[in-house]
Amino acid sequence: MEVITSLEMYVADRNAEWLGVPRLVLMENAGAAVARNILKKYPHASRVLAVCGTGDNGGDGYVAVRHLHAAGKEVRVIALGEPREELAARNYQAVKRLWGVEVAVAQSPLELLALQDWLMWADVIIDAVLGTGIRGALREPHATAIELMNIAPAPKVAVDVPSGLDPDTGEVRDKAVKAALTVTFHKAKKGLLAPSAARYVGELVVEPIGIPPEAEVVVGPGDFAYLNFSRRADSKKGDHGRVLVVGGSLEYSGAPVLVAKAALRAGVDLAVVAAPEPAAYAAKAMGPDIIAVPLEGPRLSLKHVDRIASLAERFDVVAIGPGLGTEGETPDAVREIFRRLTGRKPLVADADALKALRGEKAAGITVYTPHAGEFKALTGVDPPHGLRERVEVVRQHASSIGAVILLKGRYDVISDGSRVKVNTTGTPAMTVGGTGDVLTGLVASFLTKTTNPLEAAAVAAFVNGLAGEEAAAQLGFHITASDLLDKIPGVIRKFAREDVTPASSRA
Numbered sequence: 001m002e003v004i005t006s007l008e009m010y011v012a013d014r015n016a017e018w019l020g021v022p023r024l025v026l027m028e029n030a031g032a033a034v035a036r037n038i039l040k041k042y043p044h045a046s047r048v049l050a051v052c053g054t055g056d057n058g059g060d061g062y063v064a065v066r067h068l069h070a071a072g073k074e075v076r077v078i079a080l081g082e083p084r085e086e087l088a089a090r091n092y093q094a095v096k097r098l099w100g101v102e103v104a105v106a107q108s109p110l111e112l113l114a115l116q117d118w119l120m121w122a123d124v125i126i127d128a129v130l131g132t133g134i135r136g137a138l139r140e141p142h143a144t145a146i147e148l149m150n151i152a153p154a155p156k157v158a159v160d161v162p163s164g165l166d167p168d169t170g171e172v173r174d175k176a177v178k179a180a181l182t183v184t185f186h187k188a189k190k191g192l193l194a195p196s197a198a199r200y201v202g203e204l205v206v207e208p209i210g211i212p213p214e215a216e217v218v219v220g221p222g223d224f225a226y227l228n229f230s231r232r233a234d235s236k237k238g239d240h241g242r243v244l245v246v247g248g249s250l251e252y253s254g255a256p257v258l259v260a261k262a263a264l265r266a267g268v269d270l271a272v273v274a275a276p277e278p279a280a281y282a283a284k285a286m287g288p289d290i291i292a293v294p295l296e297g298p299r300l301s302l303k304h305v306d307r308i309a310s311l312a313e314r315f316d317v318v319a320i321g322p323g324l325g326t327e328g329e330t331p332d333a334v335r336e337i338f339r340r341l342t343g344r345k346p347l348v349a350d351a352d353a354l355k356a357l358r359g360e361k362a363a364g365i366t367v368y369t370p371h372a373g374e375f376k377a378l379t380g381v382d383p384p385h386g387l388r389e390r391v392e393v394v395r396q397h398a399s400s401i402g403a404v405i406l407l408k409g410r411y412d413v414i415s416d417g418s419r420v421k422v423n424t425t426g427t428p429a430m431t432v433g434g435t436g437d438v439l440t441g442l443v444a445s446f447l448t449k450t451t452n453p454l455e456a457a458a459v460a461a462f463v464n465g466l467a468g469e470e471a472a473a474q475l476g477f478h479i480t481a482s483d484l485l486d487k488i489p490g491v492i493r494k495f496a497r498e499d500v501t502p503a504s505s506r507a
């Protein structure tokens with residue numbers, strides 16, 4: 001049986017919306033599936049009681065109530081408070097307008113105890129108290145509601161997850177509903193299959209609710225849930241990421257600067273460019289935000305390896321490649337730096353670095369960001385044109401190298417060797433030079449916001465593409481990579497939760 005975690009489910013559900021399937025439709029399908037299963041399993045039950053929490057699990061319960069009412073059942077509802085979120089609230093209001101459906105609001109154990117005869121009245125009880133949104137120890141009146149449902153003789157039908165059970169681990173901290181039937185949605189929540197969960201879950205039915213399979217593959221707004229953009233009130237400089245960019249040469253000085261600026265715009269505190277002297281001085285001249293460390297000579301060479309390796313200690317992520325060129329000792333130096341750092345420091349390798357890394361194995365957190373030509377140089381293989389074949393080739397090479405590969409293209413394909421994501425944002429206007437450097441900076445920045453490199457790369461591709469789309473909406477095919485930089489903050493703020501959390505209690 002295929003399983004899913006509550007976080008993966010959250011992501012899939014937001015991405016379904018992005019793909020054009022509204023969450024209200026998913027909720028409708030979920031509630032209707034619960035009603036259908038009750039009608040099938042308990043055809044002779046005439047009285048149904050739904051106990052609904054204040055979240056979307058309760059929302060599913062209200063939808064089920066509508067459908068059971070329409071099927072001719074006598075229905076009562078105990079609401080543990082008025083729903084706060086829009087979708088559940090809409091379904092709650094719709095239920096209140098039904099003729100003959102009695103709704104009681106019980107917000108305390110005492111108010112629940114006064115409704116005990118309703119629990120005894122029912123032939124079937126719907127448990128729509130808590131689903132994948134359960135956090136921490138049970139609070140009241142939820143704990144009492146669960147206890148009273150378990151005392152009532154009627155069989156319980158759990159919506160998505162028996163309330164009180166951890167959907168990811170199957171653990172029950174305090175108490176949980178002992179269901180006769182659990183109707184879960186899309187895929188089985190992982191915890192439902194834990195051996196210890198069996199006595200709470202009862203019979204398990206998995207119902208599709210209209211989430212397209214693409215919602216688990218395509219990068220969308222849901223994927224931001226893997227990244228932490230919040231800041232503590234007592235944050236200090238450096239807490240939100242330090243990125244070292246190793247790039248540039250006598251010929252190229254702009255590329256590493258674009259990487260650093262993109263990383264800063266995406267929310268790191270510090271981005272430092274380590275570059276051969278001419279590129280470092282040019283970088284400094286490109287603006288007050290850039291700190292540059294000059295490396296003696298016109299290009300990266302073996303004599304710089306020690307310096308870079310010790311410099312890297314002070315950074316959270318190292319991005320290497322843009323503007324380095326492939327002349328002289330540079331490829332040897334890249335390989336040597338890579339060998340020293342891989343497995344020790346999260347790395348992003350791009351552009352000329354990729355050409356030097358053919359045959360190398362990566363360890364720890366490493367992301368490669370090739371375009372088709374660089375992929376060929378890295379692996380010896382031309383990426384196939386068909387998406388399915390492309391996905392498979394990227395997955396195989398990611399697995400054998402031991403890195404996340406982000407293959408740039410019309411659709412970006414991202415894989416860590418087992419999982420695959422596809423990004424569809426972007427525009428042909430982005431074929432201009434430098435947009436890849438911006439992407440590298442985004443990946444580096446996001447590696448400071450998650451321990452999941454696949455998601456860091458996936459969200460980076462998504463943001464980069466949207467920044468390009470927004471720039472092109474104004475400037476058409478006349479954008480430059482710098483235009484993307486200005487769009488990054490707006491794109492991130494549209495999708496990320498950027499709240500300020502309380503200061504730590506430690507001084």
Ligand SMILES: NC(=O)C1=CN([C@@H]2O[C@H](COP(=O)(O)OP(=O)(O)OC[C@H]3O[C@@H](n4cnc5c(N)ncnc54)[C@H](O)[C@@H]3O)[C@@H](O)[C@H]2O)[C@H](O)CC1
Nearest residue numbers: 013026027055056057130131132133134135137138139160
């Ligand atoms: N993901 C999907 O694709 C769909 C999910 N559906 C249903 O939605 C729930 C998840 O909804 P959510 O609002 O995120 O969470 P819950 O309703 O499970 O709970 C939130 C609710 O409960 C309160 N709460 C949390 N922890 C506790 C606690 N320990 N004690 C007391 N109260 C607690 C919290 O404050 C909120 O008010 C999923 O399971 C599905 O049933 C969709 O309808 C279909 C698509």
Ligand SMILES: [K+]
Nearest residue numbers: 130159161163
């Ligand atoms: K439930």
